[in-house]
Amino acid sequence: MTESIGFIGLGNMGHPMAINVLKAGYNMKVYNRDLSKTEKIVEAGAKRGIRPDDVVERGGIAVSMLANDEALEAVTLGHDGLLSRLGPGGVHVSMSTVSPALAHKMHELHEKEGCSYVAAPVFGRPEAAAAQQLWIVEAGNAAAKERVRPVLEAMGQGIFDFGEDPSHANIVKISGNFLIASAMESMGEIFTLAEKNGIDRTQVFNMLTQTIFGSPIYKNYGQKIAEKNFQPVGFPIQLALKDINLVLDAAEQARMPMPFASQLHDRLLSGIAKGRGENDWAELTRGIEDEAGIE
Amino acid sequence: MTESIGFIGLGNMGHPMAINVLKAGYNMKVYNRDLSKTEKIVEAGAKRGIRPDDVVERGGIAVSMLANDEALEAVTLGHDGLLSRLGPGGVHVSMSTVSPALAHKMHELHEKEGCSYVAAPVFGRPEAAAAQQLWIVEAGNAAAKERVRPVLEAMGQGIFDFGEDPSHANIVKISGNFLIASAMESMGEIFTLAEKNGIDRTQVFNMLTQTIFGSPIYKNYGQKIAEKNFQPVGFPIQLALKDINLVLDAAEQARMPMPFASQLHDRLLSGIAKGRGENDWAELTRGIEDEAGIE
Numbered sequence: 001m002t003e004s005i006g007f008i009g010l011g012n013m014g015h016p017m018a019i020n021v022l023k024a025g026y027n028m029k030v031y032n033r034d035l036s037k038t039e040k041i042v043e044a045g046a047k048r049g050i051r052p053d054d055v056v057e058r059g060g061i062a063v064s065m066l067a068n069d070e071a072l073e074a075v076t077l078g079h080d081g082l083l084s085r086l087g088p089g090g091v092h093v094s095m096s097t098v099s100p101a102l103a104h105k106m107h108e109l110h111e112k113e114g115c116s117y118v119a120a121p122v123f124g125r126p127e128a129a130a131a132q133q134l135w136i137v138e139a140g141n142a143a144a145k146e147r148v149r150p151v152l153e154a155m156g157q158g159i160f161d162f163g164e165d166p167s168h169a170n171i172v173k174i175s176g177n178f179l180i181a182s183a184m185e186s187m188g189e190i191f192t193l194a195e196k197n198g199i200d201r202t203q204v205f206n207m208l209t210q211t212i213f214g215s216p217i218y219k220n221y222g223q224k225i226a227e228k229n230f231q232p233v234g235f236p237i238q239l240a241l242k243d244i245n246l247v248l249d250a251a252e253q254a255r256m257p258m259p260f261a262s263q264l265h266d267r268l269l270s271g272i273a274k275g276r277g278e279n280d281w282a283e284l285t286r287g288i289e290d291e292a293g294i295e
Numbered sequence: 296m297t298e299s300i301g302f303i304g305l306g307n308m309g310h311p312m313a314i315n316v317l318k319a320g321y322n323m324k325v326y327n328r329d330l331s332k333t334e335k336i337v338e339a340g341a342k343r344g345i346r347p348d349d350v351v352e353r354g355g356i357a358v359s360m361l362a363n364d365e366a367l368e369a370v371t372l373g374h375d376g377l378l379s380r381l382g383p384g385g386v387h388v389s390m391s392t393v394s395p396a397l398a399h400k401m402h403e404l405h406e407k408e409g410c411s412y413v414a415a416p417v418f419g420r421p422e423a424a425a426a427q428q429l430w431i432v433e434a435g436n437a438a439a440k441e442r443v444r445p446v447l448e449a450m451g452q453g454i455f456d457f458g459e460d461p462s463h464a465n466i467v468k469i470s471g472n473f474l475i476a477s478a479m480e481s482m483g484e485i486f487t488l489a490e491k492n493g494i495d496r497t498q499v500f501n502m503l504t505q506t507i508f509g510s511p512i513y514k515n516y517g518q519k520i521a522e523k524n525f526q527p528v529g530f531p532i533q534l535a536l537k538d539i540n541l542v543l544d545a546a547e548q549a550r551m552p553m554p555f556a557s558q559l560h561d562r563l564l565s566g567i568a569k570g571r572g573e574n575d576w577a578e579l580t581r582g583i584e585d586e587a588g589i590e
Contacts, residue, residue, distance in 0.1 A: 135506045158505075158506065160502040160505075160506075162498065165493075167492075168492065168494050171488065171489065171492050172489070172494065175485035175489065176503060176507070178484070178485060179481050179482070179503065180507070182477060182480075183478070185477075185554075186473065186478070189554075189555055190473060190474060193542070193546055193553065194470065196550070196551055197462075197466050197545070199457065199466060203457065206455075207432065207455040207467065210455075211418060211430045212418055212430065213474065213510045215507060215508050215510035217507045218510060247488070251488055254491035254492055254587070255491070256491055256587035256588075257586045257587070258484045258488065259480075259484075259562075260480055260558065261484065263554050263555065267554075288552075288553075291551065291552045292550065292551035292552070
């Protein structure tokens with residue numbers, strides 16, 4: 001494992017992911033806009049760059065994990081962007097949850113420079129990232145995917161391939177986040193109906209997750225929602241709204257109504273209006289209680 | 296096992312359930328409005344009654360499995376209803392998916408006659424009923440529940456107790472059906488988004504159910520929806536609309552909006568308008584494709 005990795009974006013998700021790549025034995029140079037967030041990983045053996053293009057080697061591998069489209073564009077494009085350095089043969093593994101439209105644009109810009117853009121967004125909260133338990137959805141050039149596979153394996157428990165068009169991985173990723181938010185809204189509605197009828201929320205949660213809804217999403221988020229215990233914050237409502245907006249944009253592009261997504265948009269937006277934007281997205285369900293007159 | 300059971304309602308669900316009780320060694324008398332549906336179980340050893348009160352013994356156990364509130368009222372109340380015969384010490388195990396309000400009314404009427412009304416609605420399709428794999432949600436008088444427990448065990452793989460108020464079991468049951476319909480709608484929306492973007496529906500289904508959504512509901516219904524294969528009909532859209540109406544009625548009573556339930560109401564109603572009322576409820580997702588302009 002002599003490949004050197006340029007890792008860009010060391011937030012709640014990026015930091016534990018980068019740590020796992022470092023542990024797998026790669027040489028690593030890191031960049032984060034807020035330099036203070038690089039201290040821990042530099043102690044662990046990574047080198048620090050002060051600009052995105054600092055950390056990338058010509059023809060090498062860059063990995064980015066950022067909050068949104070704007071951040072990905074900022075570190076990739078422009079005179080000190082990673083794309084200015086990556087060059088022929090290089091691979092940019094873009095793990096952020098960004099719009100399918102941006103993935104498409106990035107794919108074309110990278111091709112023009114002779115390098116590859118592999119979209120590889122992930123499912124999992126920061127704890128899962130730390131435990132190397134992410135699920136990774138990838139799409140992009142076949143040879144590039146093969147080259148970066150060991151890097152992805154260092155971060156996740158499984159990789160699902162969706163072909164050559166990077167935007168497809170992003171559609172699947174935002175679809176998954178929509179599916180999680182839908183599950184949370186629907187659980188919130190029935191737990192509140194139970195509560196209003198004098199039935200224990202947790203008992204309903206237990207029955208459903210011990211029988212026909214026994215998947216990680218229903219178990220993990222369902223417990224938070226049943227118990228109204230939303231700590232710690234794994235993924236804030238602000239970012240969840242961003243993702244539902246990406247879903248609605250993709251649906252608009254594809255010419256299809258998504259009524260649940262529209263409903264979730266308003267639910268999340270209202271959560272932000274009520275000052276819950278930095279709270280965990282499971283707290284979207286508090287809006288249901290608000291509307292039911294529960295204090 | 297010398298208890299004699301009066302079993303009322305031998306439809307798609309009631310028939311396999313009654314067969315399992317019979318196999319467990321109980322004496323059984325059966326009633327069904329359409330007498331022809333009793334032929335098979337009479338061959339298997341049950342006796343046939345021609346009126347609901349025919350099949351019930353004074354102080355005995357009656358089990359009913361019917362399509363809706365009206366059918367349950369018809370076989371229970373009135374001069375030839377089972378309640379006219381059941382009398383002191385008797386137990387009526389009501390396994391139909393009916394309104395919490397009717398459960399409450401039935402509870403009071405049974406108490407007045409000195410007998411008990413145990414609500415025990417079930418989760419599972421006809422195949423699950425045949426395989427003794429139903430999940431049963433029960434609520435009612437404690438002594439009555441204890442007496443009928445072996446009868447329920449003959450029909451299901453697990454029993455969840457929700458206390459003394461029978462209506463609570465019905466709230467949990469209709470909540471579960473709502474949760475299933477919500478899961479189907481949300482899967483339908485993303486599989487259609489995938490399709491409109493040239494991504495294989497089944498590949499998205501596989502990824503999600505092999506990772507964070509690996510529960511029976513997502514696997515079983517998700518496969519039908521991904522493949523657009525809605526045979527055989529386990530539970531028709533007509534009955535699903537009935538259940539969502541029960542949810543909305545309960546929500547109205549409890550004074551709480553349930554926006555996903557409202558959305559599902561319109562989706563199911565539109566399915567009926569398009570002539571799909573007798574089709575499986577997973578086909579509610581065809582409405583999403585209709586709206587997306589998919590032929």
